[in-house]
Amino acid sequence: MRARAAQGQGPQGQAVHPPAPRGRVHAPRPQGIQQLPLHRPGAGQEAGGGPLPAPGPAPLRRTQRQHRHDELPHHQVTRYRGRWLTAPLGVVVALACSSPAQARIYWANQASTSIGAANADGTGVNQSLIGGASAPVGVAVDGVHIYWAHGGGSGRIGRAKLDGSEVNQAFVTTAAPPQGVAVDALSVYWTQTVSGAGHVAFAALDGSAVNQSYLPTGPAPCGVAVDPDKEYWADGGDPGSIGRAHGAFTPTQGFVTGVRDPCGVADTPTYVYWASRAGNAIGRARVDGTETVQTFLSLPSPCGVAVDGAHIYWSSPASGTIGRANLDGSGANPNFITGAQSPCGIAVDASVDPSPPSYAFPTTRVGGGSSQAFFIRDSSSSPLAVTRVAFAGPDRGDFVVIGDSCLVSVTPTAGGCIVNVRFTPTGEGRRRGSLRVISSASNSPTDIPLTGVATDPRPPRFRAAAVRPPTLRLSSRSRRAPGATFAYTLSKRARVTFTIQRASAGRVLAGRCRPSRAGRARGRRCTLLLRVGRLVRSSHGGPNRKRFSGRIGRRLLGRGRYRVRMSATDQAGRRSQPRIVRFRVV
Structure with missing residues (x-):
């Protein structure tokens, strides 16, 4: 959530300096999609023949109040693995992340020293994925690491890899025992109470730049959640409230009021959820504060809450269980996972909701191109880490990525990234493929079906043609003669007709080439072509091979000289132009 710019030597030795701080850039929740300004040079022309539209930033809204976030220009240059990358507003380079083999749920066992985990379907439960924690309360994941808040002893935030390796119990030292914990593409956040005053604090993802009093809260803050635009926290107590801020100088303690002792809080692109311990419920409101429902789910004293693209998850300390329900509140299962030890904080791997979910490109001529932007939305309460963007399908070579912000940065909770795809058909007809997004999401890999119709007003062309071998040795005694292969390369899909003709000696009589016979010694010599058969085959653009046994029907070709006249006809x-190749039968 805190924008940064690199400083140093940019491409071609040009100096790159960070802009002067002027306030925070606020990226709104997407109402539409604009093409990302990350186009490769020479990307080509649009389907109609015009150039690609000039890249520009997505629409932004700003406030006049000063925040802790620096304002960026339209682009920033950042050094990543020895390369200089240009990123759009608010995009910051992060290390590449690995996708889990299966989506998982994580929770903090307050009554023990462990962080538990299980598969998102409730299998593979491990109550001690990470040990050695001190009464852990909050927990968060970002597709690379898991973070937890030590609720007991001295104040610390712990961190480890998602598989439980590389454990660091003192990743960040806090000013007091932390309660909730959250993470975005730049920072890790936590709530704490110091000398009776509550705060949301943060540190950089490498553990540096600690700010112990970033946002003021009520005296007993619990859970915290962040997205690209806002921070949310739970002010404990009965009654308590859900607070919200749009930067350090705009906290609102009463974004949602009348909540009975809230603790866990989670946000998605549409809703904010909270766990009401004294109210025995999961509450919900839209992100603009409307449609508040204090008892969206009636549950026995939930502590934490998390959301992905299909389900709501919660923890129940009294029963030692993890519950799950559908996003509409139906199908509630309070005993989805059992055997936890007073669980509180809970997190789930991210989920992807692409927009549009599929796309049909407009009719495009072969050699031209048309483009479309895809918004890869994080529909969960955890950040999303995209590790690879590729194409699949029979015509995957007809699609290319010309702009991508997903691999540049971890996508924050309730945020998204953009992939620009260009359709550049190499053959005529209906073309099919899919954009495949591989990420830390529970529904990874995520395939976006792509289709397009390609036209080519030019007639088909033979780029190469040959008979291999050019000399055939045929025998009427064997039906397994090696035969020959007609090898040819077409410019496009077409139906190919092979007309086989036998060449024999003739004489020109009355202006025509006629067979030579006894007594016809007069007239100049000519080559007489007699058709002996025809073959037809549907062929695709590119190299093709047609096997020829040396027979036309059941009749074996006799000895002599032959030629094959190849002609191609497309769908229109x-x-x-015909292509002639020759061979001999001996």
């Missing part, structure tokens, strides 16, 4: 009836 356009015909190619």
Whole structure:
């Protein structure tokens, strides 16, 4: 949530300096999609022949109040693995992340020293994925690491890899025992109470730049959640409230009021959820504060809450269980996972909701192109780490990525990234493929079906043609003669006709080439072509091979000289120039 710019030597030795702080850039929740300004040079022309539209930043809204976030220009240059990358507003380079083999749920066992985990379907429960914690309360994941708040002893935030390795119990030292914990693409956040005053604090993802009093809260803050635009926290007590801020100088303690001792809080692109311990419920409101429902789910004293693209999860300390329900509140299962030890904080791997979920490109001529932007939305309460963007399908070579912000940065909770795809058909007809997004999401890999119709007004062309071998040795005694292969390369999909003709000696009589016979010694010599058969085959653009046994029907070709006249006809009836190849039968 805190924007940064690199400083040093940019491409071609140009100096790059960070802009002067002027306030925070606020990226709104997407109402539409604009193409990301990350186009490769020479990307080509649009389907209609015009150039690609000039790249520009997505629409932004700003406030006049000063915040802790620096304002960026339209682009920033950042050094990543020895390369200089240009990123759009608010995008910051992060280390590449690995996708889990299966989506998982994580929770903090307050009554023990462990962080538990299980698969998102409730299998593979491990109550001690990470040990050695001190009464852990909050927990958060970002597709690379898991973070937890030590609720007992001295104040610390712990961190480890998602598989439980590389454990660091004192990743960040806090001013007091932390309660909730959250993470975005730049920072880790926590709540704490110091000398009776509550605060949301933060540190950089490397543990540096600690700010112990970033946002003031009520005297007993618990859970915390962040997205690209806002911070949310739970002010404990009965009654308590859900607070919200849009930067350090705009905290609102009463974003949602009348909440009975809230603790866990989670936000998605549409809703904010909270766990009401004294109210025995999970509450919900829209992110603009409307449609508040204090008892969206009636549960026995929940402590934590997390959301992905399909379900709501919660922890119940009294029963030692993890519950799950559908996003509409139906199908509630309070005993989805059992055997936890007074669980409180809970987190779940991210989920992807692409927009549009599929796309049909407009009719495009072969050699041209048309483009479309895809918004890869994080529909969960955890950050999303995209590790690879690729293509699949029979015509995957007809699609190319020309702009991508997903691999540049971890996508924050309730945020998203953009992938620009260009359709550049290499063959005529209907083309099919899919954009495949591989990430830390529970529904990874995520496939976005792509289709397009390609046209080519030019007739088909033979780029190469040959008979291999050019000399055939045929025998009427064996039906397994090696035969020959007609090898040819087409410019596009077409139906190919092979007309086989036998060449024999003739004489020109009355202006025509006629067979040579006894007594016809007069007239100049000519080559007489007699058709002996025809073959037809549907062929695709590119190299093709047609096997020829040396037989036309059941009749074996006799000894002599032959030629093959190849002609191609496309779907529109356009015909190619014929191509002639020759062979001999001995």
